[in-house]
Amino acid sequence: MTSIFLAREYGVEVWASELWVPAEDNAARFDQAGVGDQVHAVRAEAHDLPFASEQFDAILAVGSYHYFGTDDLYVGYIGKFLKTGGQLSIAVPSLHRELRELGGAPAHLRSGAGWEVLSFHTPEWWRFQWEQTGLFQVTASRAQPDGWLDWKLWCEVCAEHSPDEVVRQGSRATIPMLDTDRGELLTFALVTGRKNGPSE
Numbered sequence: 358m359t360s361i362f363l364a365r366e367y368g369v370e371v372w373a374s375e376l377w378v379p380a381e382d383n384a385a386r387f388d389q390a391g392v393g394d395q396v397h398a399v400r401a402e403a404h405d406l407p408f409a410s411e412q413f414d415a416i417l418a419v420g421s422y423h424y425f426g427t428d429d430l431y432v433g434y435i436g437k438f439l440k441t442g443g444q445l446s447i448a449v450p451s452l453h454r455e456l457r458e459l460g461g462a463p464a465h466l467r468s469g470a471g472w473e474v475l476s477f478h479t480p481e482w483w484r485f486q487w488e489q490t491g492l493f494q495v496t497a498s499r500a501q502p503d504g505w506l507d508w509k510l511w512c513e514v515c516a517e518h519s520p521d522e523v524v525r526q527g528s529r530a531t532i533p534m535l536d537t538d539r540g541e542l543l544t545f546a547l548v549t550g551r552k553n554g555p556s557e
């Protein structure tokens with residue numbers, strides 16, 4: 358969906374890299390959406406990407422970077438595929454406060470997201486992680502206002518319309534967490550950084 362959006366809205370060429378969905382399924386989706394000649398479907402694990410160094414002007418990850426990018430060293434790996442000055446942008450499930458500050462995950466987060474909630478962080482956490490490497494200048498890191506409402510809407514749509522039972526179940530399990538939290542802790546972090554040159 359992210360790649361279809363980018364191709365349609367900006368007319369750019371996109372490599373849609375993705376682990377869970379077979380490349381041929383996504384390629385069929387891109388054809389159906391009329392962007393098959395602009396979007397290349399790739400199935401790859403995020404630590405083993407089949408791209409050339411400095412291949413991309415921008416790397417965008419929507420709803421996925423938290424699955425692999427909390428590894429302190431990961432931003433160094435993904436950054437290799439960006440040109441100098443290129444942008445890395447993520448939108449990820451996020452918290453307004455770090456779980457460490459709260460002394461652990463509150464019960465509603467644990468029951469809705471399981472122990473994987475440990476991959477949720479504040480926008481400031483992401484900024485620090487990237488800036489401290491010296492590899493990126495973070496140009497924006499903010500919490501999406503009322504992001505939980507978009508998250509809930511998405512879960513409601515998936516709970517009703519996803520063809521995949523696992524997705525329907527997961528979405529149903531997430532809605533009570535969002536309803537209990539009501540944006541107190543949960544939102545999305547929107548973070549963008551620009552890759553520094555070797556002498557910066």
Ligand SMILES: C[S@@+](CC[C@H](N)C(=O)[O-])C[C@H]1O[C@@H](n2cnc3c(N)ncnc32)[C@H](O)[C@@H]1O
Pocket residue numbers: 358359360374375376377378401402403404418419420421422424425
């Ligand atoms: C909630 S979906 C986001 C969908 C995506 N933004 C789109 O436009 O369709 C999470 C995505 O994270 C990807 N993902 C999770 N773990 C991954 C990993 N270790 N390597 C590569 N991709 C991963 C999955 O393939 C999945 O499509």
